[in-house]
Amino acid sequence: MNQTLQELFAKVDAAKPAMMETWRSLVDRDCGSDNKAGVDAVGQDIKAFLEAAGCRVRFHEYEKAGNMLVAEYGDMSKPFVVLTGHMDTVFADGTAAARPFTVKDGRVTGPGALDMKGGDTILMYAVKFLIEAGYDRYPIKVILAGDEEVGHGKSEAGKDYLAEVKGAVMGFNMETGFIDNGIVIERKGCCRYRWDIDGVGAHAGNNPEAGRSAVKELAHKLLDMEALTDFAEGTTVNVGVIGGGTVANAVPEHAWCIVDVRFRTMAGLARVEKGFEEIAKKTYIDHTATKYERTVLVPAMERIEGSEKLFERANEEAQKAGLPAMKAIAVGGGSDSAYLTMAGIPTLCAMGVKGEFNHTVREWAEESSLTEREKLLLTCLVTL
């Protein structure tokens, strides 16, 4: 590389107006997860930017979800670094017009300003600056999902992620940053299940003995499910919603529930799912039938030693470069970083612009963190 870190930093400061403009252009458009056309249009703009910077860009195309952008720079047969993020937001069409990108008192607002158009902007410029500087430490792969906010439920993006990250030495996810400089090295995973139990209906007064209560069967199974909770392991099972029966004077023929499972490790999830299988097979009330299905899977970003070490080194190099000290944190909410740690790749998450109140109208991002976090990412890529 023919530029020092300090020269790169000067370049970042000089480019701030252009970076703000890119940030604005990404925020001021509707690209909620359900708006495939909107997300894909953002993908085309980022493709144009990264191609102009010198990357090769391709897409994984999905019929019912925003496409996944993959950009590469360098010889990908060598160990490479992954920069990742997502292009979709949680906001409905019309939000971009109703409350566009606004900067006031050092705070940036607008749909997805924090989650995660600021981080996307940082990622795009890091690639551009490094290519301009003749960066050759690692080949770079950029992965930007188009349906992260809905957990890739209608696409193959999860599977494609796992295939794309194979061969990476480390990863940086430009997700929402934290005000207190927390860098995420662990995230709980989340699954959701729908259970349905069929029994035999009967009149509660005339022939109750002929009935087989689905509600009663569910009551037993509900307790079995929640008994799988293990706080020490970091695995919780919450039967959050239940329903069943139709009227008080009938033995209920049907019952259902929706269950949320949180887990720190994929092994914790496997234990619960094995338990679910046994609970479904078991019958407390004869002639009842139970079935269930998983409707949501957000894998856990497991805490791996590699991420802990990567964080220590990043924190040291950041402070050497004059950037603020950081702390390693674990959080409850999921991100695509899980697909990197599942492949054993040391990963730092929440590297994007800092702010608060994701997924709400109160969402805001700290303007000054745009260049600060740009410098942090460059420091990581140049020194780690």
Ligand SMILES: [Zn+2]
């Ligand atoms: Zn996000």
